[in-house]
Amino acid sequence: MDKIRFATAWLAGCSGCHMSFLDLDEWLIELAQRVEVVYSPVACDLKDYPENVDVCLVEGGVANQDNLELAHQIRDRTKILVSFGDCAVTANVPGMRNMLGGSDPVLKRAYLELADSGAQLPHAPGIVPDLLDQVLPLHQVIPVDIYMPGCPPSADRIKATLEPLLRGEMPQMAGRDMIKFG
Amino acid sequence: MTVKTLKIDDIDVAIAAGSTILQAAQEASIPIPTLCHLEGLTPVAACRMCMVEIEGTSKLFPACVTEVGEGMVVSTNTPKLQGYRRMNVELLFAEGNHVCAICVANDNCELQDLAVEVGIDHSRFPYQFPKRSIDLSHPQFGIDHNRCILCTRCVRVCDEVEGAHVWDVAQRGSACHITSGMDQPWGEVSACTSCGKCVDACPTGAIFHKGETTGEKQRDREKLAFLMNAREHQQWTR
Amino acid sequence: MDIAELHEIAQQARDRRKPTRIRCCTAAGCLSSGAAAVKTELAQAVKTAGLEDQVEVCSVGCMRFCGHGPLVAVDPSDTLYAAVTPTDAPSILTALNGGKATAAQADPNHPFFAQQQPIVLENSGLINPESIDDYIAAGGYEPLHHALTELTPEETLDEVTRSGLRGRGGGGYPTGLKWATVAKMPAGQKYVICNADEGDPGAFMDRSVLESDPHRILEGMAIAGYAIGANHGFIYVRAEYPLAIQRLKKAIQQAKRYALLGSQIFDAAFDFKIDIRIGAGAFVCGEETALMHSIQGQRGTPRPRPPYPAESGLWGCPTLINNVETLANIPAILRHGGDWYAGIGTETSKGTKVFALTGNITHTGLIEVPMGTPLRQIVADMGGGVPDGGRVKAVQTGGPSGGCIPAHLLDTPVEYESLQALGTIMGSGGMIVMDDHTSMVEIARFYMDFCKGESCGKCVPCRAGTVQLYDLLTQIMAGEATREDLDQLEALSAMVKDMSLCGLGQTAPNPVVSTLKYFKQEYLDLLLPASNRSGAPTVATLS
Structure with a gap:
């Protein structure tokens, strides 16, 4: 059997979810044996999101042009997309700028x-991506298959979400351990 | 005293006439989610979390104010109610700015608990991101309207228990907000006795003690329960 | 005051009349199109012609053909002039002696008038609303005298019960039963409230009654007070009706002066006083519990029922709340008897109903028809259909709480049950006609906008649900919604309907539900293609 092609991505978030992912500690070794990591800011050097990804954890809300493009690319090339952490699920702290109105006031x-x-206002077309007017939760931009809230989701929650996926099953996202915000 | 017997979720319950369905369910240890309800305060049936089905009618009834009837058959957790309750809590999350991660009430919040209870892993309704204010003018307490769900517990506890009526509701619809005094900053309201009952009553992190940071909110619910009990039964020991 | 005095006042009022009467509508509709100046010019023209002995120019209430105002009628020639301007005045006088008037004539035998059966509006357009003598000359306050001196409270109530009258505010609750419930409460302080907080967009029935025949409401309330044992009434009228308020105030003063309100009315052991309370612009205060809070000086928010107002209303006392039109029927029922009234209308819906006919219709105005009249007769025959040969697409009844009836169902008779079966309600009487160019999604969105703005904010489904419903409808209108969004719209509509605390929220989704029922294709045509289900929000949010 081919290994599961696994990815993680980082949009508008603090990378705390990825830190929590690294808290999986020794289970990471087990995970590494069972998946092929094809894209990840913490576990892979590839700069372009590849085709035919099986599972991708996406951290962060959608805050700028780059986030938006990457989100669409991920959706097009991924079977099971996991909205990873509160920023992806609710826009969370990055979303607090939405109360100010559009990108200009921000x-x-x-x-x-x-x-x-x-x-001075930053202006570097092609280098600094333009802000979107609103930071949006991932599912308002692309369809999402699994929601894993938490700020950050604990390593246990991440593991409990990934384990069934490795077996080819969908995880049960219910109960305090799995879906409590914050 | 007359007693009524009824069935709640297939469990037979006998309870004094005049009791509410919520009281009957509590007696039978059947959980019905509530949010605006707080023992000892006038029920307002505003949050609609405790809606239940009663056999023989297609209408839903708020358990907190609906009196039990003889032979009543009540269902508290049908798929329809589950679906509606989830939507109801999603609506609350979407209309305010509830950022659990940085809230004083994180892990100590009735709204957060309800979200888990009704199974919210995300909100299907777009967040409104309303522009709301924070009032830190009171020397001991603060109110962050971003976290307010308009349950009006603070309004009622201040009016009915403390007797100060510092709080009320202003405006209407989505512009509704809790207001203090004659629409003054809280710190300037001379009627406020700084008793802190509103902090104890608030189900979220909207009203808090100053100095509390993320996840540190303290509430003395037992103080409220004690006061209500003392008044009703003249038992003044805690 | 006794019956002889009442008859004398009536006789004197009739004796004061001059052989020719020029009646000028001075209700809000015609006033807004210049009726005051028309009346002044007509009075001037009478003076100039030296006809003061034979011709009087008088102010009257609504003549119903509101879309063609200012209206002027001439008795006894039964001539009706429409869209009269001040410059037409001299020629109207000339026409009295066979000349030709420059003003356009409307046909008083047009189906718009001929097919009406005025009971509530029987005095409207005929008497001066600011003259109690005019009202008495038309038989006013005789029904009150009849009740107070010839009937017991039980017998009075019985007439109302036998009439089969049902609440005209929209709910259709049997009026007799409502009265009986309050009457049966232990003796003590009780209240009567007239709900004049008419707020549906496009509705002006109650306004017209208040502006045209205010004494009728006072008399209806006094009779109700006698029947249920109340000595105090409140009229809760919205601030947006200044003319109605002014005329009600004047009417109350006049009635007090004649001792038709006050202590021992007609020397019977019955006291009754009426106070006016003015609303502050909240639609939700038409809901009875919110209305009572508002009268008590509190925030106008509804509370759960039971207890119903009949049991615990104003300041905890048993309270009867009836709408303007319901109360306006009462004097007629007492005059002619409950059986007479029950002979009009259909099996389950007795009497007549007043509708405010508006929208894409040739003859905008007020109509009063027997219950059971087919909608098609109202819209096509009486209203003259859509102007310029357009086609009727739907008729909206019941305002923000109601629904749209598609053209192919226009043969439905106007009854509480038949309208409910179509997914709408009788409502208070707003009837808005829509032609082929109307977008039904836009209509649903309009009403949702209204509801979200008028929600009191107390309960979550109404406060937050209407906002999300409005946003979903906006998204659909903009062509940015998917099939999932439409499903969401339907699911949330059901939730807001089932979960809201009061009638406002419970009925707020009705315009959506009813347009989805009959015009779903219009929604489907606006959706994004299925393949594009991730496209919607991104386009709109690029900075």
């Missing part, structure tokens, strides 16, 4: 009003 607040010195 940039002004961050780069002009709160600047210590040299206040």
Whole structure:
């Protein structure tokens, strides 16, 4: 049997979910034996998201152009997409900028009003991606197969989600251990 | 005293006439989710979490205010109710700014618990991200309207137990918000006795003690229970 | 005041009349199109012509043909002028002696008028709403006298029960039963409330009654008070009806002066006073428990029922709440008897119903028809159908709580049950006609916008659910919704209907549900193709 082609991705989040993933400790070794890691900011050097991915954990909300493009790419090339952590599921802390209105007031607040010195708006087309007006949960942008809330989801929750997937089954996302926000 | 007998989720219950379905269910250890309900305060039937089905009618009834009837057959957890309750809690999450990760009430929040209970792994309703304010003008407490679910427990506990009526509801529809005094900053409301009962009553992290940070909210629910019991039964020991 | 005095007042009022009467509508509709100036010019023209002895120009209430105002009628020639301007005034006088009036004439025998059966509106457009003498001359306050001096409260109630009258505010609850419930409560302080918080978009029935025949409401309330043992009434009227408020105030003053309100009315052991309470612009205050909170000076939010107002209403006292039109039927029922009233209408819906006919219709205005009249007769014959030969697509009844009836079901008779079977309600009487160009999704969205703005915010499904329903409808309108979104719309509609606390939320999804029932294809046509199910939100959110 071919190994499961496994990926993790990082959109607008703090990478805490990935840190929690690394908290899987020795189970990571077991995981590494059972999957082929094809894309991941913490476990793989490839810069382009590959085709035919079986499972991908996506951390973070969708906050800018790059996030948006990568989200679509992931959806197109992935069988089972897991919305990984509160930022992906609810927009969470990155989403708190939505209360300010669109991207302009956000940039002004961050780069002009709160600047210590040299206040200026970032402008580097092609290098710094444009902000979207709203940070959105992943499922408002692309269809999602599994939701794993948590800030971050504990290593136990990650393991309990992945184990059934490795067996080719869908995990039961229910109960405090699996779906409590925060 | 007359007693009524009824069936709740196939369990026979006998209870004093005039009791509510919620009281009858509690007596039989049948859990019915609630949110605006707080023992000792006037029930308002506003959150709609405790809606139940009663055989013979297609209407749903709030268990917290519906009196038991002889021979009543009540269902508290049908698939229809489960579906509606989940939507109801999703609506609450979507209309406010509930960021559990950074909330004082994280892991100590009735809204968060309800989300787990009704099985919310995500909200199917888009978040509204409303612009709401925070009032930190009171020396001891704060109110963060982002986390308010308008259960009006604070309004009722302040009015009915403390007798100060600092809180009320202003505006309507999605613009509704809790307001203090004559729409003043909380710290300027002379009627406030700083008793902290609103902090104890608040189911979320909306009203909190200053100085509490993420997950640190303290609530003395037993103080409220003690006060209610003392008033009703003249038992003044804790 | 006794019956002889009442008759004398009536006789004097009739004696004061001049051989020719020019009646000018001074209800809100015609006033807004310049009726006041028309009336002034007509009075001036009478003076100029030196006809003051023979011709009087008088203010009257609504003449119902509202879309063609200002309206002027001339007695006894039975001429009706429409869209009259001040410059038409001299020619209207000339026409009295065979000349030609410059104003357009409307046909008083048009089906719009001929097929009406006025009971509630029997005085409307005929008497001066600001004159109690005019009302008495039309037989007013005789029914109250009849009840107070010839009937016991039980017999009075019995007339109402036998009439089969049902609540005209929309619910259709049997009025006699409601009265009986309050009457049976132990003696003590009780109240009568007239719900004049008419708020449905497109509805102006109650407004017209209040502006055209205010004494009728006072009399209906007094009779109700006598029947149920109440000595105090409140009229809760919305602030947006200043003319109605002004005329009600005047009417109450006049009635007090004649001792038709106050202590020992007609020397019977019956006291009754009426106060006005003015709403502050909240639609939800038409809901009875919210309305009572508002009268008590509290925030206008509904509370769960039971207890019903009949048991525990204003300040905890038994309270009868009836809508304007319901109360306006009472004097007629007492005059002619409950059996007479029960002879009008259908088996389950007795009497007449007033509708405010609006929308894409040739003759906008007020109509009062017997229950059981087919919608098609109202829309096509009386209303003249869609202007410029357009086709009727649907008729909306019941306002934000109601639904749309598609054209192919227009043969349905107007009855509480038949309308409910179609997924709409009788409502208070707003009837909005829509033509082929109307988008039914847009209609649903319009009403949802209204409901989300008027939700009091107390219960979650109504406060937050209507917002999400509105957003879903907006998304569908914009062509950015998927089949899943439509399913979500249906599921949430059911939830808001079943879970909301009061009638506002429980009925808020009705316009969505009913347009989905009859016009689902319009929704489907706006959806994104199935393959594009991830496309929607991204396009809209790019900065």
